[in-house]
Amino acid sequence: MSDMQTNAAASPAGAVIVADSLTKRYGKAVAVDNISFALRKGEVFGLLGPNGAGKTTTILMLLGLTDISAGKVSVLGFDPARAPLKVKQRVGYLPDSVGFYDYLTAVENLAYTAKLMGLSLAERTQRIGDALLRVRLADVAHKRVATYSRGMRQRLGLAEILVKQAEIAILDEPTSGLDPQATLEFLQLIAELKAAGTTVMLSSHLLDQVQRVCDRVALFQAGRIVMMGTVAELAVQVLGAGFVVEVEAEGIGIARRLSTISGVTSVETVAADRFRMTAERDVRADAASAVVAVNGALRKLSVDEPSLEAIYARTFQPKSPGGVRDAA
Amino acid sequence: MLAPSSRNLRGASAMRREGSPFQGLGTVFVKELSDNISSVRMLVLELLILLTALAALYGAIDSLRQTTAEDPFLLLRLFTLAHEPLPSFVAILGFLIPLMAIGLGFDSVNSEHSRRTLSRILAQPIYRDALLMGKFLAGLTTLAVNLAALWLMVIGLGLIFLGVPPGGDEIARSLVFLVIAIFYAGVWLAMAMLLSILFRSPATAALVALGVWLFLTVLWPMLAPAFAQVIAPPDMRYTALGLDSPDTALWTQFLLRISPNELFGEAMQAILSPQTRTLGAVFLEQLRGAVMGAPLPLSESVMIAWPQTVGLIAGTIVLFVAGYVVFQRQEVRA
Numbered sequence: 001m002s003d004m005q006t007n008a009a010a011s012p013a014g015a016v017i018v019a020d021s022l023t024k025r026y027g028k029a030v031a032v033d034n035i036s037f038a039l040r041k042g043e044v045f046g047l048l049g050p051n052g053a054g055k056t057t058t059i060l061m062l063l064g065l066t067d068i069s070a071g072k073v074s075v076l077g078f079d080p081a082r083a084p085l086k087v088k089q090r091v092g093y094l095p096d097s098v099g100f101y102d103y104l105t106a107v108e109n110l111a112y113t114a115k116l117m118g119l120s121l122a123e124r125t126q127r128i129g130d131a132l133l134r135v136r137l138a139d140v141a142h143k144r145v146a147t148y149s150r151g152m153r154q155r156l157g158l159a160e161i162l163v164k165q166a167e168i169a170i171l172d173e174p175t176s177g178l179d180p181q182a183t184l185e186f187l188q189l190i191a192e193l194k195a196a197g198t199t200v201m202l203s204s205h206l207l208d209q210v211q212r213v214c215d216r217v218a219l220f221q222a223g224r225i226v227m228m229g230t231v232a233e234l235a236v237q238v239l240g241a242g243f244v245v246e247v248e249a250e251g252i253g254i255a256r257r258l259s260t261i262s263g264v265t266s267v268e269t270v271a272a273d274r275f276r277m278t279a280e281r282d283v284r285a286d287a288a289s290a291v292v293a294v295n296g297a298l299r300k301l302s303v304d305e306p307s308l309e310a311i312y313a314r315t316f317q318p319k320s321p322g323g324v325r326d327a328a
Numbered sequence: 329m330l331a332p333s334s335r336n337l338r339g340a341s342a343m344r345r346e347g348s349p350f351q352g353l354g355t356v357f358v359k360e361l362s363d364n365i366s367s368v369r370m371l372v373l374e375l376l377i378l379l380t381a382l383a384a385l386y387g388a389i390d391s392l393r394q395t396t397a398e399d400p401f402l403l404l405r406l407f408t409l410a411h412e413p414l415p416s417f418v419a420i421l422g423f424l425i426p427l428m429a430i431g432l433g434f435d436s437v438n439s440e441h442s443r444r445t446l447s448r449i450l451a452q453p454i455y456r457d458a459l460l461m462g463k464f465l466a467g468l469t470t471l472a473v474n475l476a477a478l479w480l481m482v483i484g485l486g487l488i489f490l491g492v493p494p495g496g497d498e499i500a501r502s503l504v505f506l507v508i509a510i511f512y513a514g515v516w517l518a519m520a521m522l523l524s525i526l527f528r529s530p531a532t533a534a535l536v537a538l539g540v541w542l543f544l545t546v547l548w549p550m551l552a553p554a555f556a557q558v559i560a561p562p563d564m565r566y567t568a569l570g571l572d573s574p575d576t577a578l579w580t581q582f583l584l585r586i587s588p589n590e591l592f593g594e595a596m597q598a599i600l601s602p603q604t605r606t607l608g609a610v611f612l613e614q615l616r617g618a619v620m621g622a623p624l625p626l627s628e629s630v631m632i633a634w635p636q637t638v639g640l641i642a643g644t645i646v647l648f649v650a651g652y653v654v655f656q657r658q659e660v661r662a
Contacts, residue, residue: 056661063451065660085347085453093451099444115355116452157448 022071047203049220092161131162151182235306251296352454356462387411433520435530518647598633
């Protein structure tokens with residue numbers, strides 16, 4: 001699903017967020033330990049990791065909402081510690097389980113933050129109307145937020161980012177606690193943000209969502225980024241291969257033939273007529289021609305895309321043995 | 329984030345932050361003010377003060393009409409006259425203004441935490457300074473509006489029931505009363521806000537604030553003399569004559585003045601009772617040439633109340649700054 005951009009290192013020239021050996025200490029405890037990353041304009045970047053791994057702290061440092069102990073950050077060319085107002089003028093933030101003033105309506109809530117953004121009355125009215133329409137809350141715009149469901153609140157939070165017309169949207173656990181339908185709707189909205197050219201940074205511990213919307217992900221563990229790249233790249237790193245292709249075909253010497261395809265790391269014979277190959281790329285076309293080449297009868301050809309779930313499980317296994325070569 | 333004061337002191341330092349700390353102050357102020365004024369809590373407190381104040385005024389008017397002497401300060405008597413069993417209007421205000429200020433301030437910051445709105449608001453292009461300052465000024469304005477309304481009510485009732493137009497001096501004195509009352513409210517508002525920053529739970533903050541209020545208004549006046557006797561034991565020569573020892577009396581007064589309640593009461597006495605020549609111990613030279621019971625001019629009364637007034641203003645500022653420093657260093661996340 002994610003479009004596979006393979007150039008791993010972002011060039012700092014086109015980057016909108018650059019963090020360089022960023023560190024946050026609380027007393028002796030290190031919450032964020034010497035992390036570096038760069039976000040390209042227009043990409044969706046996922047921060048992934050268990051609770052307490054330092055994702056939210058990283059986000060707060062990017063917004064200048066907490067002090068930086070060491071290292072450097074630049075957001076849209078500004079230092080959030082020194083020019084937080086300029087950063088916050090152009091970056092939208094949806095906090096983890098966002099809250100609103102319950103006794104005010106959605107429009108009143110947005111009007112307050114829009115005023116803080118310094119928008120004029122005409123501009124406010126226009127942008128709030130548009131934003132509520134886009135997050136599909138226009139028909140409840142004048143209801144008090146107390147009556148809103150969790151999913152509606154999250155969408156209202158996103159509306160605030162739309163009102164700001166933020167160049168970067170930072171979403172902290174945007175879909176945790178939402179039901180599947182609401183999650184789906186919210187992911188759709190994130191995709192729309194991306195389509196509109198907004199750079200999105202989102203943190204999550206819900207893997208399939210991250211995989212669904214993110215171009216690149218960074219895996220956090222105990223304050224460090226242990227791995228960063230596209231899902232496919234991580235799969236190659238962690239699982240040894242990204243793709244698992246299943247072939248169901250009858251014929252002689254199919255297994256041997258399949259293993260000669262370039263990019264295939266192993267072929268496993270599951271049954272007499274079923275083979276499971278692990279590969280660094282989608283090798284279905286090659287597999288089909290290989291079967292045909294040995295005059296085999298091809299009955300089924302399927303591919304499992306690399307799953308973050310597996311990568312995550314492998315990475316955060318307690319004290320996993322060093323070898324990660326065995327596939328699937 | 330660096331406080332603006334230290335920013336100015338160390339202008340050239342590397343951590344200098346850009347942009348005005350007052351950006352968004354007006355927006356926060358207007359929003360908080362409208363919240364304060366429309367809240368049910370405020371309405372209840374207003375009704376409470378209004379009813380007790382009306383009762384006190386009724387008592388004062390009643391006794392004034394019976395004694396209608398040629399008192400040149402009839403209007404001021406409305407403020408200070410106590411008619412058993414009710415205390416005077418000023419005494420009631422001294423007791424209830426703190427309650428009102430605590431009611432406004434005890435959850436001003438921690439409710440933003442518990443509602444999870446704080447990080448969302450601070451992600452807007454404003455500094456924390458603007459949020460805290462806006463909340464404080466909105467609270468103080470709410471209290472000022474209420475006190476001004478009460479002040480107008482006293483003047484109006486005085487005109488209707490006593491039928492004597494107040495003189496310029498009386499109006500000026502009652503205006504000074506209004507200003508001092510606002511700063512008295514400011515002390516308690518700043519304290520309630522400090523507690524709302526220190527304690528994450530509004531209930532804890534409210535209980536601690538009410539505890540401090542009860543301690544300073546009810547218990548401290550009883551405890552201060554006891555402490556004074558421990559610090560400066562009474563002199564036998566004075567007790568034999570049935571007099572207070574000067575040292576003990578001075579210590580008592582010193583300790584009492586820790587309470588803003590006492591400062592407010594003394595300032596009110598000086599301003600609203602023009603014949604007050606001194607607060608506390610009287611020295612002989614202060615009485616030289618004095619005509620006992622003759623009223624002082626306003627400027628002299630203000631001079632007498634000045635230390636108390638400055639004490640209230642300083643208390644407001646110190647408590648606000650304490651809250652400000654804690655708030656700047658606090659983590660945003662819940």
